[in-house]
Amino acid sequence: CKYAIKAILYIARNQSDEQSIFSSEIAQKENIPQKFLESILRELCNHRILISKRGRNGGYRLLRAAEEISFTEIMRIMDGxxxxxxxxxxxxxxxxxxxxxxxxxxxxxxxxxxxxxxxxIFDEATIDKLKE
Known part of the structure; x- marks a missing residue:
């Protein structure tokens, strides 16, 4: 769960209209094992937190606004x-x-x-509030 939150926060802080974030960048900057991160990101895509795009200009982006993503939702996705x-x-x-x-x-x-x-507490903690 911690790695999922760290990855989402990193994406929220660094994505732009033109730029998605590569998993390798997240893994390096947040010190998350690459293979483990890829499975986390896939799960977050499956639950419509993130969207991924392949290719040279690919990477990961938030699918919804950061203020709509709470710790509660992420924790339930990752840990039940x-x-x-x-x-x-x-x-x-x-x-x-x-x-x-x-x-x-x-x-x-x-x-x-x-x-x-x-x-x-977890419902109040949204990605938007913590990305600053």
Missing amino acids: PIALMPCVSLNYYTPCAECKHEETCMIREVFLKVRDATLA
Whole structure:
């Protein structure tokens, strides 16, 4: 997830109307292993965060405006659920097998608060706010 955010931030800071960013440049400047970066960039293209173009004038660009891309979205793409327990996940909910009464579970109540606080922070953190 960290490498994905670093790559997106690098692209956001350095792309222009005329210029896309090569993966080799991102790998070198951000100290990310090239092969690993390529798989990250491919995943981000598949989820319509980035667009790629082959050839001499090719490279990667943001597909959407930087203010529309949050850490929450990137983290879910790269790492899956943000919640620390499956029973509090918004997108990947699964009841805990050992829990008989989810609505009265005190552990779940704490982790719901953690999830909500975490999401509030990550939703607020957009690429646009961090690229400066």
